Amino acid sequence: MSTAPDARKTNKLGSVSTSFWLGLLVLSMIVFGANTGVATWQGSRLAGAGTGAADLQVLSQQLANYGREAVSGDAKAFAAFKETKGRIDSTVSELDGRYGQEGSVASSMAQLKATWVPLSKNADQVIASEPAVLGLAGNAERFSGNVPQLQAQLNEVVRAMTVSGAPASQIYNTLQQVVVAGTMARRVTEMRAGGANAAASGDALARDSVVFTQMLEGLRAGNDELGIAAVRNPAALSALEQSQAQWTTMKKDVDAILASSRNLFAAQSSAAALTAGSGKMLDDSKKLFDAFSAFGSVRDTRLFPNFWLGVVSGLVALLAIIGFVWSSVRVRTREQDVRYQAQVEFNSRNQQAIMRLLDEISSLGEGDLTVKASVTEDMTGAIADAINYAVDELRHLVTTINDTSAKVAVSTQETQATA
Template sequence: MKFKPGNVFSKVRGGAGSNPLNIALYIGLAIFVALALANFLLSATTANRAQENITEASELRVVSQQIAKNALEAASGNADAFELLEAARGDFQSAWDGLKQEPVANDQVKQRLQALWNQVREDTGTILNGQDTVLDLHEVADTLAQAIPQLQSEYQAVVDILVDTGAPPEQVAFAQRQIWLTERILRSISRVLEGDDNAVIAADNFGRDATEFGRVLNGMLAGDEAMGVQQIVNPQALNYLDRTSRLFDEFVNQSVDEILETAPELFQVASAADSIFRNSQDLLQESTNLNDQFEQTTTGLFPSLWLGAVSAAIAVLLFFLIMLQRNREAARRRNELESENQRNQAAILRLLDELGDLADGDLTVEATVTEDFTGAIADSIN
């Protein structure tokens, strides 16, 4: 039997060659390592993005209440509140622009929030556009609040003089009624500044009372038969009336037209502030709902911390299985090499035994030709 050198090397290559189980383990390890890495990277990216969205949504909640507070203060004549209101509107719009394109589980939350914000933003614009009117009207009201007590004081002196000098009761009554009219004028101004449904009516009442006050005042100075007001002739009383007339013309009479013209706009501003206040709670609630939606984006199926942990655990398990399989194959190869060495040693010993007589000079000895590496030696000797 001829010796075939390729047989030995084929066996060696077969022992270290491809194994379907090894291939499957390596492929599985690569897949789960890649899955775990991708999951953790996506989880980190998603978590960072979700945290940014949660921060912006929390900003919406805070700013929505700032808008309501500043709107009410601005409508009440606080000059600083207008600047704060405009800044809060810009902050809310900026945060909302960054969030409204972000995906959420329930898109209706964003739709409701957008509708509410459209109304609040429009009302905020109404307040900001009426800034000059509101501030001017409050300034006029403050001036009247300071001037009217002076008018009352001057007219009270006229009443005292008329009573002391025994003036006709009608004159005393007209003078006393002037003091009451100043009270009504002051109350009407307060109602106008409130800006509620009665603001326009209060402005009309203010105009009528101011007109009547001026006519009676002129009647006391020059007489007015149509109104039944007699002219006052007492020099001391006339001095008080002259000062009253100047105060009235300077502070009250000049304010009538402005108050009548601006009262409707002030009413719009006050209505807008009330609308913002009513919508602020809904805006807060929808901002909270949006915040909850973004918090839920970190708990989806993929990416998921649980999925990443499971993938990593499976990858570790596959790695240990690969190491175990490699150890088993290494042990099998060692056993095969040891067996091969033993067979080679036995073949060498057998060949030496067969060639023992050849050393003694017996040329008739014939060595056994085997398939191991001694076969070629035996064949050459034969």
């Protein structure tokens, strides 16, 4: 009875199961390795990208703040504005160049670029207006600084008129110019502040400047069309001429302010657009930052590489390892069981063969040389063959002895007969 076919059958079944787990392990490790490798490679490419997107959130707000300060005439703000704009340009360009084609961030990057393009043009307008804005700021500060002195000089004219008994209309017109001087200073402040009324304040400043010049000239030389009588009192006239001379100097600043007002208003409009668009820039920067942050996390929506793909393939690989070990142990156990059963059967057959052999040769002790062992098992059969050979030799030996004995007996008889 042989167990070789059964053993081969068991090994075959075990090898199929082991091969399945081994194949599953190899496949899952390939998927896991590819997913991890690509994710790591892309992650190294995205290193620092999140920092750039985070910087844009801050820079977009700084740009708006510096823009407002710059168009108000702050030279330091202009320098900070240009630096900030340059940093945004370089950051956006770098992010787009390195990651603009990345599927997970491409849409967010494109949206950020679309938002920045018009804002960048507005920023360029602000930068281009720097000479005009700073020049206007100098004229405005000088003009506003001289207004109190002009008003004081006009008050001297009023006092001199009052002392000399000038007509009330002259005194009123002069007092009115004190108010107009203060109004012009306020108009300049409103222009520099920007807003919806800035342009209207510029138009009003131009009108006030013309009227103020006409009124001073009318008080000095008279103006029948305006109904202004000339000042005759020497003290009042002297103070008026000093006021007029001072105004002539101040009017140069007013003219320069009005000449630069268009550039100022354009810069203010651009700065306002930057302020309005900074919120959108901030939102787009946040979305881009979130897109970079989502890479490789549970929020990553890509099919490959994907966080969950890595988790699942890793778990499958772990399961395959467990299955492979379990299958290998099971196959080895079965093989050991088969070998054990085969050994038990082999030993049993040998024991039975030995018992039969002993039974078959038991008559040898009684001198029976006709015994022939019939055991055929491997080891016991060899012993039986050896015994059969020995018995055959004994038979030959006994036959030879018998023949020799017979011959000796015949010779003895012949010798006795001869004697």
